[in-house]
Amino acid sequence: MSARPTTAELKLTAAQLEAIRGHARRSYPDECCGAIFGRLDGEARVVTDLQELENSWDPVERRRRFLITPQEYMRVEKKADARGLTLLGFYHSHPDAPPRPSEFDREHAWPWFIYPIIGVNGGEPAELRAWQLRADREGYDEVEIHIDDT
Amino acid sequence: MSTQMASAQIRIPTALRQFAGGQATYDVTASTVGQALSQLTAEYPDLGKHLFNDEGQLRSFVNIYYNEEDIRYLDGPDTELRDGGEITIVPSIAGGAIDIQPQATLDADEIMRYSRHLIMPEVAMSGQEKLKAAKVLLIGAGGLGSPLGLYLAAAGVGTIGLVDADEVDTTNLQRQILFGTSDVGVPKIDAAEQRLKDLNPHINLVKHNLRLTSENALEVLKDYDVIVDGTDNFPTRYLVNDACVLLGKPNVYGSIFRFEGQVSVFYAEEGPCYRCLYPEPPPPGLVPSCAEGGVLGVLPGTVGAMQATETIKLILGIGNPLIGRLLRYDALGMEFREFKLRKDPRCPVCGEHPTVTELIDYDEFCGFGGNHVEPDEALTPEWEITASELAAARAAGKRPVVVDVREPHEREIGYIPDSILIPVGEIPARMHELDSADEIVLYCRTGVRSARALEQLRAAGFGKLKNLVGGIHAWSDEVDPSIPKY
Numbered sequence: 001m002s003a004r005p006t007t008a009e010l011k012l013t014a015a016q017l018e019a020i021r022g023h024a025r026r027s028y029p030d031e032c033c034g035a036i037f038g039r040l041d042g043e044a045r046v047v048t049d050l051q052e053l054e055n056s057w058d059p060v061e062r063r064r065r066f067l068i069t070p071q072e073y074m075r076v077e078k079k080a081d082a083r084g085l086t087l088l089g090f091y092h093s094h095p096d097a098p099p100r101p102s103e104f105d106r107e108h109a110w111p112w113f114i115y116p117i118i119g120v121n122g123g124e125p126a127e128l129r130a131w132q133l134r135a136d137r138e139g140y141d142e143v144e145i146h147i148d149d150t
Numbered sequence: 151m152s153t154q155m156a157s158a159q160i161r162i163p164t165a166l167r168q169f170a171g172g173q174a175t176y177d178v179t180a181s182t183v184g185q186a187l188s189q190l191t192a193e194y195p196d197l198g199k200h201l202f203n204d205e206g207q208l209r210s211f212v213n214i215y216y217n218e219e220d221i222r223y224l225d226g227p228d229t230e231l232r233d234g235g236e237i238t239i240v241p242s243i244a245g246g247a248i249d250i251q252p253q254a255t256l257d258a259d260e261i262m263r264y265s266r267h268l269i270m271p272e273v274a275m276s277g278q279e280k281l282k283a284a285k286v287l288l289i290g291a292g293g294l295g296s297p298l299g300l301y302l303a304a305a306g307v308g309t310i311g312l313v314d315a316d317e318v319d320t321t322n323l324q325r326q327i328l329f330g331t332s333d334v335g336v337p338k339i340d341a342a343e344q345r346l347k348d349l350n351p352h353i354n355l356v357k358h359n360l361r362l363t364s365e366n367a368l369e370v371l372k373d374y375d376v377i378v379d380g381t382d383n384f385p386t387r388y389l390v391n392d393a394c395v396l397l398g399k400p401n402v403y404g405s406i407f408r409f410e411g412q413v414s415v416f417y418a419e420e421g422p423c424y425r426c427l428y429p430e431p432p433p434p435g436l437v438p439s440c441a442e443g444g445v446l447g448v449l450p451g452t453v454g455a456m457q458a459t460e461t462i463k464l465i466l467g468i469g470n471p472l473i474g475r476l477l478r479y480d481a482l483g484m485e486f487r488e489f490k491l492r493k494d495p496r497c498p499v500c501g502e503h504p505t506v507t508e509l510i511d512y513d514e515f516c517g518f519g520g521n522h523v524e525p526d527e528a529l530t531p532e533w534e535i536t537a538s539e540l541a542a543a544r545a546a547g548k549r550p551v552v553v554d555v556r557e558p559h560e561r562e563i564g565y566i567p568d569s570i571l572i573p574v575g576e577i578p579a580r581m582h583e584l585d586s587a588d589e590i591v592l593y594c595r596t597g598v599r600s601a602r603a604l605e606q607l608r609a610a611g612f613g614k615l616k617n618l619v620g621g622i623h624a625w626s627d628e629v630d631p632s633i634p635k636y
C-alpha cells in the first residue's frame with residue numbers, strides 16, 4: 001500500500017498522546033479504540049477531546065480487530081454536535097504489529113476521518129501514525145502528526 | 151404498496167458532510183427510505199459512492215437507521231416514511247491489525263483454470279486471489295459437504311478444511327456425490343481428499359478426522375474465515391453456531407429433510423445467529439434425522455450448491471448475502487420462500503446481555519444424546535430383547551405379538567414374519583387392537599421409534615413389553631440376512 005503525505009495534519013497535545021498510549025497499554029494484548037474530537041484550523045485538525053470507546057468485537061478476536069457499534073457511533077456523533085465540536089476520527093492500536101492500516105482497515109475506513117494507529121510492542125506503546133482514506137478508497141495518505149509540548 | 155409522501159430528515163455522518171455541502175441534515179419528501187436516499191445521492195453523487203457499491207447496493211459497513219431502528223430489521227429500503235421521521239446514516243467503525251486475506255498470486259496454470267471467473271469483472275484477478283487466500287471449513291463431508299467440497303475446490307478456494315470422523319457407507323452413495331462405490335469403508339476425509347485434489351491440485355486440504363466437541367471446536371474453527379455447517383444433528387448445529395458467534399465468524403447454514411431444505415448465513419457481527427431463530431432445540435426425537443426420515447438424494451445437491459454460492463459471495467464481498475434472511479426450498483412444489491430474520495436482542499449468545507459466553511454441553515442442551523436417542527440409553531434391559539433372543543423364543547414355541555411400528559412403505563422393503571403393522575404415529579389411536587395380557591415385542595428400523603412406542607404403551611398400562619434392540623437391522627444381522635437393510 002503506497003502512502004503519500006497529504007496537506008492535512010493532526011495536532012495533539014503531549015497529554016493526549018500519553019492518554020492514547022495509556023489506553024493502548026491497558027488494553028494490551030487486545031486492540032483499543034476511541035474517538036477524537038476537535039476543530040478544523042485550515043488544513044489542520046486540532047484535537048481538543050478524546051473519548052475511549054469499548055471494543056465491541058468478540059473477545060477472542062479483539063487482539064486483531066476492533067469494532068465500534070452503530071449505537072455507540074450515534075452517541076459519539078450526537079455528543080460532538082451537541083458540544084459544537086467536530087468528530088475528527090477514531091484511533092486504535094495494533095498490538096504487536098506496525099501502525100500501518102491493514103487491508104481490513106481500508107475496507108472499513110471512511111473518507112475524511114483521521115485514523116491514528118498506535119503500535120504496541122510486547123505491551124509497550126510504540127509509534128503513533130495517522131492515516132486518511134483517499135477519496136477513491138484505493139489507499140491511504142499519511143497525515144502528519146504535530147505534538148504540542150506546551 | 152402505499153405511495154404516501156412524507157417529510158423526513160436524513161442525518162449525515164461527519165465523514166460524509168464534505169460531500170453534502172457541509173450540512174449535517176438533509177430534508178426530503180419521499181414515501182420510502184430508499185427514495186429518500188436516492189434523492190440525497192442524486193443531488194450529491196460523490197456521497198452516493200460511499201453508501202452504495204457499484205451494483206447499487208448498500209455497502210456492508212453502512213447502516214441506515216429509521217427512527218433509531220436498523221432498516222435491515224424493518225422493510226429495508228422499502229421502509230415507509232412518516233412525517234417527521236428521521237433517517238440516520240451510521241458508519242460501522244471497524245478495523246484491526248491483521249488482514250484476514252493476505253494477497254495470494256495466481257500462476258499461469260491457475261489463470262487458465264479460472265478463466266471463466268477472471269473474465270467477469272465481479273470476480274476478476276483480485277477476486278480469484280481472494281478465493282485463493284480464503285480458508286473455509288466444511289463441517290461434515292456428507293450430503294451437503296459433497297457439493298460444497300466439489301464446488302469450493304473447483305472455484306479455487308485456497309484452503310478447505312474438512313471435519314468428519316465417518317467412513318463411506320453404501321447408503322451414502324444415493325446423495326454424497328463426493329464418493330464412489332470403491333470408497334465404501336474408506337474414511338470420508340481420505341476419500342474426499344483424493345477426489346478434491348484430483349479436481350483441483352492447487353488447493354490445500356486440511357483433514358480434521360474428529361467429531362466436533364465443545365473442547366475442540368474453538369481450536370478447530372479459529373483459523374478459518376468462513377464456517378459452513380453441513381451437519382445433520384442439533385447438538386453440533388448449536389455448537390457450530392455458538393463457536394462462530396464467539397469467534398466472530400460467518401456460519402453458512404444449510405439443512406435438509408426429505409423434500410425440504412433451508413439456507414441462511416448466520417453472522418452475528420451483521421445479523422442474527424441460529425439461536426435468534428431457534429432459541430431452543432426441539433425435544434429429542436421430535437425432528438427425525440435424515441437416517442430416520444429419509445432425504446431425496448438430489449436435495450442436498452441443491453442446498454449445498456446454494457451454501458457454496460453464499461460462501462463464495464462472502465469471500466468475494468459481492469452481492470447480497472443471505473444474512474438476516476432464511477431461504478426455504480420445497481422440492482416437491484419447486485418453490486422458494488424467503489423469510490426475514492431478526493436479531494434477537496435477548497439472544498443468549500449474540501444478544502445485548504449474553505449468558506452463553508463459552509461453549510457448553512450441547513448433548514445436554516439438546517436432551518441426552520441429541521436427536522439420536524439410543525434405546526439402550528432410554529430403556530433399562532428388562533424392557534429389551536435382542537433379535538437372537540426373539541428368534542430363540544419363537545423356536546421354543548413362544549409366540550409374542552410382534553408389532554412393526556414403521557411406516558407402510560418401509561414394510562414393503564422387508565419385515566419380520568408374523569408381525570403386525572401399527573405405525574408409531576397411530577399407536578395412541580390403535581392400542582386397543584393390542585391385549586395387555588400378551589407379551590408384545592416392538593420393532594422399527596433400528597430401535598429408536600419402537601422405544602418411543604414402548605414408552606407410550608407403558609404409560610397406557612401395558613406391562614409385558616419388549617423393544618427389539620437394533621430393530622430389523624439387527625434381525626437381518628443376527629437371524630435372517632435375506633431381509634435387506636436400508
